[in-house]
Amino acid sequence: xxxxxxxxxxxxxxxxxGAPLLRVRDLRRSYGGPHSYAVLDGVSFDVRRGETVxxxxxxxCGKSTLARALxxxxxxxxxxxxxxxxxxxxxxxAALRRERRRFQMVFQDPFGxxxxxxxxxxxxxxxxxxxxxxPAERARLVAEMLDDVGLGGDFAHRLPPALSGGQRQRVAxxxxxxxxxxxxxxDEPISALDVSVQAQVLTLLRREQxxxxxxxxxxxxxxxxxxxxxxxxxxxxLGRVVETATSEELFARPLHPYSAAxxxxxxxxxxxxxxxxxxxxxxxxxxxxxxxxxFASRCPVGxxxxxxxxxxxxLAPAEGALGHQVACHFPGELVAQPLERAATA
Amino acid sequence: xxxxxxxxxxxxxxxxxxxLLAVAGIFLRGTATTVDVANALVPPGPGxxxxxxxxxxxxxxxxxxxxxxxxxSGLGAVAVGGGLGLVIALVCGxxxxxxxxxxxxxLDAVMAFPALLLAxxxxxxFGTGLLTALVGVxxxxxxxxxxxLRAEARRATSxxxxxxxxxxxxxxxxxxxxxxxxxxxxxxxxxxxxxxxxVILVLSGLSFIGVGAQPPTPEWGAMITEGLQxxxxxxxxxxxxxxxxxxxxxxxxxxxxxxxxxxxxxRLARRRTSRPRREATAPAPxxx
Numbered sequence: 001x002x003x004x005x006x007x008x009x010x011x012x013x014x015x016x017x018g019a020p021l022l023r024v025r026d027l028r029r030s031y032g033g034p035h036s037y038a039v040l041d042g043v044s045f046d047v048r049r050g051e052t053v054x055x056x057x058x059x060x061c062g063k064s065t066l067a068r069a070l071x072x073x074x075x076x077x078x079x080x081x082x083x084x085x086x087x088x089x090x091x092x093x094a095a096l097r098r099e100r101r102r103f104q105m106v107f108q109d110p111f112g113x114x115x116x117x118x119x120x121x122x123x124x125x126x127x128x129x130x131x132x133x134x135p136a137e138r139a140r141l142v143a144e145m146l147d148d149v150g151l152g153g154d155f156a157h158r159l160p161p162a163l164s165g166g167q168r169q170r171v172a173x174x175x176x177x178x179x180x181x182x183x184x185x186x187d188e189p190i191s192a193l194d195v196s197v198q199a200q201v202l203t204l205l206r207r208e209q210x211x212x213x214x215x216x217x218x219x220x221x222x223x224x225x226x227x228x229x230x231x232x233x234x235x236x237x238l239g240r241v242v243e244t245a246t247s248e249e250l251f252a253r254p255l256h257p258y259s260a261a262x263x264x265x266x267x268x269x270x271x272x273x274x275x276x277x278x279x280x281x282x283x284x285x286x287x288x289x290x291x292x293x294x295f296a297s298r299c300p301v302g303x304x305x306x307x308x309x310x311x312x313x314x315l316a317p318a319e320g321a322l323g324h325q326v327a328c329h330f331p332g333e334l335v336a337q338p339l340e341r342a343a344t345a
Numbered sequence: 346x347x348x349x350x351x352x353x354x355x356x357x358x359x360x361x362x363x364x365l366l367a368v369a370g371i372f373l374r375g376t377a378t379t380v381d382v383a384n385a386l387v388p389p390g391p392g393x394x395x396x397x398x399x400x401x402x403x404x405x406x407x408x409x410x411x412x413x414x415x416x417x418s419g420l421g422a423v424a425v426g427g428g429l430g431l432v433i434a435l436v437c438g439x440x441x442x443x444x445x446x447x448x449x450x451x452l453d454a455v456m457a458f459p460a461l462l463l464a465x466x467x468x469x470x471f472g473t474g475l476l477t478a479l480v481g482v483x484x485x486x487x488x489x490x491x492x493x494l495r496a497e498a499r500r501a502t503s504x505x506x507x508x509x510x511x512x513x514x515x516x517x518x519x520x521x522x523x524x525x526x527x528x529x530x531x532x533x534x535x536x537x538x539x540x541x542x543x544v545i546l547v548l549s550g551l552s553f554i555g556v557g558a559q560p561p562t563p564e565w566g567a568m569i570t571e572g573l574q575x576x577x578x579x580x581x582x583x584x585x586x587x588x589x590x591x592x593x594x595x596x597x598x599x600x601x602x603x604x605x606x607x608x609x610x611x612r613l614a615r616r617r618t619s620r621p622r623r624e625a626t627a628p629a630p631x632x633x
Binding site (some may be wrong): 071072074094097098099101104107111113114115116117126127130131161172175179235326 | 402504505508509510511512514515516519524527610613
């Protein structure tokens with residue numbers, strides 16, 4: 001397995017100037033003992049300060065594994081995670097704990113991620129206390145933060161069981177953002193919430209981002225949310241980045257057949273032009289094949305092509321828009337046909 | 346739910362009686378050891394509610410003092426043993442896997458011996474007496490707490506709120522004290538109640554066979570042994586009353602242990618519903 005990663009580190013020059021805030025290089029994470037399997041297989045990407053990068057893909061593609069590895073809840077087996085030049089992957093003990101204030105995470109499940117025995121006030125104050133903020137300043141910052149997320153006043157003395165899902169998620173967000181982290185990993189932050197509350201939470205996140213100059217890594221399976229919320233989107237398939245582009249570019253012109261199929265499966269807003277849905281055959285493989293493209297077995301374009309079976313495509317800049325990268329031998333082939341047919345229908 | 350309430354109520358009433366008896370025992374210490382040969386073997390009646398024994402000592406006073414000894418030593422042994430067990434459980438649950446594996450094997454080895462036998466062995470090794478019997482009992486309590494709490498502590502580490510606390514930057518000891526110990530609260534209190542009865546029984550058992558509290562001490566087990574000598578000649582009250590006290594205590598404590606989880610769950614549910622669930626219509630706007 002280890003011999004497959006070689007090609008994936010190159011070609012990561014992001015189209016814009018300035019050193020990236022987060023540089024992830026060849027990140028690997030394996031599960032299982034003697035027959036271990038790399039759930040993340042050489043993931044590399046950059047995140048610039050102030051931007052929101054989305055990570056999309058189906059269940060089991062490694063989205064949450066990526067989130068957990070980045071915030072060091074799980075160990076990183078191999079690769080580098082540089083935040084402003086500091087390699088987080090190699091930090092240990094007290095040094096790691098000190099750096100943790102710079103990268104925070106909002107969890108998917110707001111019902112489980114808050115200690116039910118702590119009040120809202122205590123929950124939001126805890127990160128500051130842990131990182132040694134003096135009590136007077138703590139009180140001020142907590143009050144400010146709670147006001148920002150719309151939970152001022154008597155909410156401070158409530159316990160999580162007395163709050164709704166949306167309120168709890170706002171507490172979780174306040175708890176992460178009160179530290180003013182350099183980067184915040186949002187792991188499916190709205191998927192456990194009622195639809196009516198989802199937009200509210202996204203609006204809150206967007207406003208705090210402008211207000212505090214935050215950088216987000218937004219992990220989601222909700223493509224509409226990704227399109228609306230992210231500046232740039234990465235598509236993950238079986239533990240590898242198969243395509244990355246700005247969200248307008250990706251949603252308008254997906255080049256990888258998997259991205260095209262994924263986008264075609266997302267529900268369309270009413271009034272927009274109908275799009276043909278690309279139905280993929282079979283399930284994703286339980287393990288990546290030793291050779292060839294991991295998507296080849298399900299790919300409408302490449303399943304019968306020799307090169308897709310024998311050679312692993314490398315993430316490389318695509319023609320056209322700056323910063324659009326794709327790992328495919330025949331980029332753009334799939335997307336053109338169904339769109340034309342839909343247009344004439 | 347109704348059954349639980351009856352059970353909890355019965356336990357509370359019985360325990361209240363026992364506590365009263367124990368408090369009385371504190372003041373009856375002198376009476377309990379006063380020998381009055383002229384009034385030996387008096388049957389239960391108005392002057393001596395539970396009668397008197399062969400040396401003319403008042404059996405009620407002795408049972409009362411025995412209650413204070415039993416409750417104090419039972420709670421004390423469980424507190425010490427449970428505390429040590431909790432510490433081991435936290436080390437196992439939050440520490441490195443290899444240490445957990447080693448400690449669990451050790452605990453299994455200790456638990457392989459029946460409690461009474463293990464306590465007996467420890468007592469024999471250090472000499473007889475109430476204090477060494479207590480040490481012996483503590484040794485039997487530690488692994489019981491450690492094993493159950495360890496499993497819970499392991500589960501706690503995968504709870505999202507514990508992981509969330511880790512991403513915030515809490516150290517492992519801080520995490521243990523702030524989030525894991527409260528999480529173990531219900532299990533700890535159930536284990537405490539469940540073990541107090543057993544510990545009192547084992548302590549009385551040790552005294553009964555003569556390696557625990559020694560005869561002049563009004564300890565239930567020792568009193569039952571003394572009572573045995575008079576049982577054949579018809580003075581049943583000397584052994585029966587401490588035996589009854591022991592029975593009532595163990596039943597009351599076990600009833601309490603059974604009802605703790607339901608009571609705690611009910612309290613949590615009440616806390617959840619007592620506050621209105623209302624969604625603020627929109628987050629407050631940010632001032633420009």
